[in-house]
Amino acid sequence: MSRLNLDDFSDLIERPDSGTRRDAEERRERLTVPPGALGRLDELGEWLSAAQGAVPVRPVERPRVVLFAGDHGVAGLDVSGRPAGGTYELVRAVLDGSSPVAVLARRTGVPVRVVDAGVDCDPELLPADVVRHRVRRGSGRIDVEDALTPEEAEQAVRLGMAVADEEADSGTDLVVLGDLSVGGTTPASTLIAALCGTDASVVTGRGGAGIDDLAWMRKCAAIRDALRRARPVLGDQLELLAAVGGADLAATTGFLLQSAVRRMPVILDGVVSAACALVAQRAAFRAPDWWLAGQVSGEPAQAKALDRMALSPLLDHGVTVGEGTGALLALPLVQAAAAFAAELPEKPLPEQRPADED
Numbered sequence: 001m002s003r004l005n006l007d008d009f010s011d012l013i014e015r016p017d018s019g020t021r022r023d024a025e026e027r028r029e030r031l032t033v034p035p036g037a038l039g040r041l042d043e044l045g046e047w048l049s050a051a052q053g054a055v056p057v058r059p060v061e062r063p064r065v066v067l068f069a070g071d072h073g074v075a076g077l078d079v080s081g082r083p084a085g086g087t088y089e090l091v092r093a094v095l096d097g098s099s100p101v102a103v104l105a106r107r108t109g110v111p112v113r114v115v116d117a118g119v120d121c122d123p124e125l126l127p128a129d130v131v132r133h134r135v136r137r138g139s140g141r142i143d144v145e146d147a148l149t150p151e152e153a154e155q156a157v158r159l160g161m162a163v164a165d166e167e168a169d170s171g172t173d174l175v176v177l178g179d180l181s182v183g184g185t186t187p188a189s190t191l192i193a194a195l196c197g198t199d200a201s202v203v204t205g206r207g208g209a210g211i212d213d214l215a216w217m218r219k220c221a222a223i224r225d226a227l228r229r230a231r232p233v234l235g236d237q238l239e240l241l242a243a244v245g246g247a248d249l250a251a252t253t254g255f256l257l258q259s260a261v262r263r264m265p266v267i268l269d270g271v272v273s274a275a276c277a278l279v280a281q282r283a284a285f286r287a288p289d290w291w292l293a294g295q296v297s298g299e300p301a302q303a304k305a306l307d308r309m310a311l312s313p314l315l316d317h318g319v320t321v322g323e324g325t326g327a328l329l330a331l332p333l334v335q336a337a338a339a340f341a342a343e344l345p346e347k348p349l350p351e352q353r354p355a356d357e358d
């Protein structure tokens, strides 16, 4: 197989259809509901219309939650609030239906797919369809070593691309993207700081389990050290993911890029999906046109990344649990926008005046 170059995606990814967007805007102007009365839901419906290439917009009928899972060596520095190697427990809770995203998915009837890219557990413990894509057991400790070898990074990106193709081929019409990744906010924040040229202290947040001040300082130092390792490879997104990303982050990046190629819209969740989106944007500048930001997760790095991509989050309810929960909470808004755009009646056409007689 030829070596993958993420920059090649730039030519493969088009923008959502601008002609369709104009048609959708014109239809909106003909509705009886006054302009502006539906707030942001108007532009949301027009965006979905353009992504689908359809006016009136079709309802989102086959959404799916896709969660990439992996452990991160940096969690061993006690920067997470969860035990290192704890991703298996998160995966288990999703599969058992006891985690927040599983509860919400059940209530809303949205199927959930977990993809193990780099969980650090015995593969026998997980169902075959979850574990079959795994690239390695846990990713390297990015403050002192590469997360992945170059071969593993490529394998992980290709795995994400393959999952995007499987979803598009099976008729998924919108993806709710999330992550299960103990320690994952550290590589995510590192990627964002590296690509935005900011300091570790600016991007370091409290993560999933809410760490104390000492753990915050350890995390900030780990990001500072990882940033030093990131700088020499900033020009090559695959090398960057290998140096300071991880198997799940590389897979998520490949997933986002191939989803855009396949014209499949995605709702992003928190800082991990935002970091992968930013890496993907570096490779293909049109890609963010296919994404929505579901929510503000409270991580400073996420806000920075979304700002860079000009994506404004739909919700802000202080949900910091990750695992796609914030993005799934935003799905009903998107579905409401689609219903308004498709089902609200248009004003009757003005009566035709008889032609003047002379």
Ligand SMILES: O=C(O)c1ccc[n+]([C@@H]2O[C@H](COP(=O)([O-])O)[C@@H](O)[C@H]2O)c1
Binding pocket: 079, 080, 081, 082, 090, 179, 180, 181, 182, 183, 184, 185, 186, 206, 207, 208, 209, 210, 269, 270, 271, 272, 273, 297, 298, 299, 302, 320, 321, 322, 323, 324
């Ligand atoms: O994505 C976010 O912004 C986010 C913020 C806080 C926590 N999380 C979740 O918490 C985990 C990572 O947090 P941490 O502190 O272990 O790096 C991972 O499973 C995420 O889904 C995610």
Ligand SMILES: Cc1cc2nc[nH]c2cc1C
Binding pocket: 043, 044, 047, 288, 289, 290, 291, 292, 310, 311
């Ligand atoms: C208006 C709009 C513009 C966007 N650009 C990228 N994602 C988007 C989503 C919406 C809703």
